[in-house]
Amino acid sequence: MKDFKKYYILPAPPDEVYLALTNPATIQLWTGEPAVMSTEPNSEFSLWGDSIIGRNLEFEEGKKIVQEWYFGEQVEPSIVTIKLHEHKQGTSLELKHTNIPDEEYEDICSGWDDSYIASLIDFY
Numbered sequence: 001m002k003d004f005k006k007y008y009i010l011p012a013p014p015d016e017v018y019l020a021l022t023n024p025a026t027i028q029l030w031t032g033e034p035a036v037m038s039t040e041p042n043s044e045f046s047l048w049g050d051s052i053i054g055r056n057l058e059f060e061e062g063k064k065i066v067q068e069w070y071f072g073e074q075v076e077p078s079i080v081t082i083k084l085h086e087h088k089q090g091t092s093l094e095l096k097h098t099n100i101p102d103e104e105y106e107d108i109c110s111g112w113d114d115s116y117i118a119s120l121i122d123f124y
Contacts, residue, residue: 001099002100002102003096003097004109004112005097006113007094008093008095009087009090009093010121010124012090013086014084014085014091016091017120018061018063021120022065027047029123031048033047033051035047038056041057043056053070054080055070062084065081065082066080066082067080068080069097071100071104079096079099080096080097081095081096082094095112095117
């Protein structure tokens with residue numbers, strides 16, 4: 001199991017980025033795929049046509065999202081924590097993804113950079 005942590009700058013204020021990450025209609029706009037998402041703790045979510053599925057754990061409006069991402073029969077949960085901070089260029093997005101299965105690590109890291117965050121930046 002490996003962890004991934006990185007910071008990204010997005011050209012929009014934290015409240016807008018939070019909405020883009022939590023509103024299913026907005027998620028569909030920047031991913032191009034149907035999304036199932038709710039800000040209710042313990043609700044299930046699905047992004048990119050079920051490519052990413054999991055459970056929402058915690059929300060702090062405009063500031064923080066914590067999710068468990070599912071990877072089959074994993075002993076320890078894989079947790080994604082996104083923190084949004086005001087930045088002079090918009091938002092500093094702090095991403096921490098823990099307990100990524102070793103065999104998935106490279107794909108997950110490139111997915112964060114090349115798909116998830118890149119699509120979000122392109123949206124703005």
